[in-house]
Amino acid sequence: MANAHTLPVRLPVVWTIAGSDSGGGAGIQADLATMSDLDAHACSVITAVTAQSSVTVALVESVSSQMLKSQLDTLVSDLPPAAIKIGLLAEQAQIDYLAKWLAKQQASWRQSGIVVPIILDPVMVATCGDALANGGRLDFTPFKGLLTLITPNVSELAILAATELESVDACISAAKQLSEQLSTSVLAKGGDLGPAWCQHQANDLLVCTDVEGISDKHQWQSFWLSSHRVNSQNSHGTGCTLSSAIASVMAHGFVLNDAIVVAKAYVNAGLIASYQPGSGPGCLARTAWPKDLQQFPYIKVITASDTEPMSLAAWELMNNQRGDFKQIDGTLGLYPVVADVELLQILLKAGAKTIQLRVKDASSPTLEAQIIKAIALGRDYQSRVFINDHWQLAIKHQAYGVHLGQEDLLDSNLKQLREADIALGLSSHSYFEILLAKQHQPSYIAFGHIFPTTTKQMPSLPQGLEKLSRYVSLMKGELPIVAIGGIDAARLRSVKATGVDDIAVVRALTEADDPTAAFTALNRAWADEK
Numbered sequence: 001m002a003n004a005h006t007l008p009v010r011l012p013v014v015w016t017i018a019g020s021d022s023g024g025g026a027g028i029q030a031d032l033a034t035m036s037d038l039d040a041h042a043c044s045v046i047t048a049v050t051a052q053s054s055v056t057v058a059l060v061e062s063v064s065s066q067m068l069k070s071q072l073d074t075l076v077s078d079l080p081p082a083a084i085k086i087g088l089l090a091e092q093a094q095i096d097y098l099a100k101w102l103a104k105q106q107a108s109w110r111q112s113g114i115v116v117p118i119i120l121d122p123v124m125v126a127t128c129g130d131a132l133a134n135g136g137r138l139d140f141t142p143f144k145g146l147l148t149l150i151t152p153n154v155s156e157l158a159i160l161a162a163t164e165l166e167s168v169d170a171c172i173s174a175a176k177q178l179s180e181q182l183s184t185s186v187l188a189k190g191g192d193l194g195p196a197w198c199q200h201q202a203n204d205l206l207v208c209t210d211v212e213g214i215s216d217k218h219q220w221q222s223f224w225l226s227s228h229r230v231n232s233q234n235s236h237g238t239g240c241t242l243s244s245a246i247a248s249v250m251a252h253g254f255v256l257n258d259a260i261v262v263a264k265a266y267v268n269a270g271l272i273a274s275y276q277p278g279s280g281p282g283c284l285a286r287t288a289w290p291k292d293l294q295q296f297p298y299i300k301v302i303t304a305s306d307t308e309p310m311s312l313a314a315w316e317l318m319n320n321q322r323g324d325f326k327q328i329d330g331t332l333g334l335y336p337v338v339a340d341v342e343l344l345q346i347l348l349k350a351g352a353k354t355i356q357l358r359v360k361d362a363s364s365p366t367l368e369a370q371i372i373k374a375i376a377l378g379r380d381y382q383s384r385v386f387i388n389d390h391w392q393l394a395i396k397h398q399a400y401g402v403h404l405g406q407e408d409l410l411d412s413n414l415k416q417l418r419e420a421d422i423a424l425g426l427s428s429h430s431y432f433e434i435l436l437a438k439q440h441q442p443s444y445i446a447f448g449h450i451f452p453t454t455t456k457q458m459p460s461l462p463q464g465l466e467k468l469s470r471y472v473s474l475m476k477g478e479l480p481i482v483a484i485g486g487i488d489a490a491r492l493r494s495v496k497a498t499g500v501d502d503i504a505v506v507r508a509l510t511e512a513d514d515p516t517a518a519f520t521a522l523n524r525a526w527a528d529e530k
């Protein structure tokens, strides 16, 4: 990251437990390059040494069990991991030993309140087609309950689930079966081949179990993550890079679903800039933390009645026909969020150009009257009044805009809102939710909560300035972006430094002795701060 204040003070430590690829494109070599490119300190536990080039695997030799044990024990006390990636395990004894070691270690980490995500890439075959491990005979069940994610490609999924994958539904069933078998989330990669996994796009299948830190509505859900296919022969080390990137991003404190979409964007960018150092398949370039929205996947929730991935061509067509939500003229400005219409009027008088009425009690007998008054005041003061949650009343009384959370989207009718020409603001709490929000082409996206807040009980942890900076570098210029949560005069400068367009505040105004003076001071400070 460019901003000094957003740099992590210490790089998070990430371990790769994998095999050496003497050709340099995959294995430990790809893992170390990826981890350091994604601002992590990489440690390695080598399971096997391969004599390998881009065209052949000449020899695979496992390290001794004593060496495996010694690497793990030596690292753990001095360089404990924030996340672990596991790649090539060349024989069953290594799986059995590592699973036992991790089970013991996880119990001790858990006692100290530490969660270490573990990502397993069940490597079996090199890109040139030669076997690296005796895949058919490896049993990964000792890892049951220890993993955060397993990332098989289509052929590995077929072996692990012991089934033919002839249709999309068969792939989904196999991934769900594997998820149950190992009690872990599964990312089944369709990038290489596969029935109906499409030629023009790469569709990966994410089956989530109970993922820590994500919205309740995304737990136990399955998703298609689709990207334009990058037609490159230089795909050696793609799986190693993906799983290392997921571990690195999680080590920075991002939730699993975020790490997956960032890692997918990282791999896409690496494939586009890939190169061929030998005469066989080349390898991925290292292109740093992804900031180009084009490289991030399109996300589609899989339901019982709709299991097909979204065709990106159909998505583009639908988008063109559907159009965007109303665009905001100029900037939102300092955006107060208030619970009553009296304060709303005071702040409009003080000069608020965007404001939200957030009445959380849907059974309040004065709800509709308050909404009618707030909308009328917005017209009087020529300001944008957004109504939180109550989208039907907002349509009925022709509000300027509506603000909805990701959960609210399930019960609302975006088509009706668009047809009524009502602006839409959407909340997001992660990369994953930003991508989901962006797919609706709203009028703005709010990122939160940035700092701890007492205004609302939040299901997620405060995002902090480092994550906010990363979200901003992804979304700046795409749509107006607003930060919310715990923002006040003292924090204004550090928030502004991230480049976010605007800020939304509750307590900084509602708890002020003089809300008019507080608004004026904060508004001026936000406008003046560079």
Ligand SMILES: Cc1ncc(COP(=O)(O)OP(=O)(O)O)c(N)n1
Residues within 6 Å of the ligand: 335, 337, 356, 358, 388, 389, 403, 404, 405, 406, 408, 425, 427, 446, 448, 456, 482, 484, 504
């Ligand atoms: C500007 C802005 N950002 C976020 C929110 C939160 O909306 P939501 O997630 O729907 O939660 P509730 O406000 O409904 O509790 C917001 N209201 N405004």
Ligand SMILES: Cc1ncsc1CCOP(=O)(O)O
Residues within 6 Å of the ligand: 448, 449, 450, 452, 453, 454, 455, 456, 484, 485, 486, 487, 504, 505, 506, 507, 508
């Ligand atoms: C409604 C909401 N959504 C995310 S944070 C938040 C509350 C922000 O309130 P405050 O500015 O008082 O921390």
Ligand SMILES: [Mg+2]
Residues within 6 Å of the ligand: 388, 389, 403, 404, 405, 408
């Ligand atoms: Mg809401």
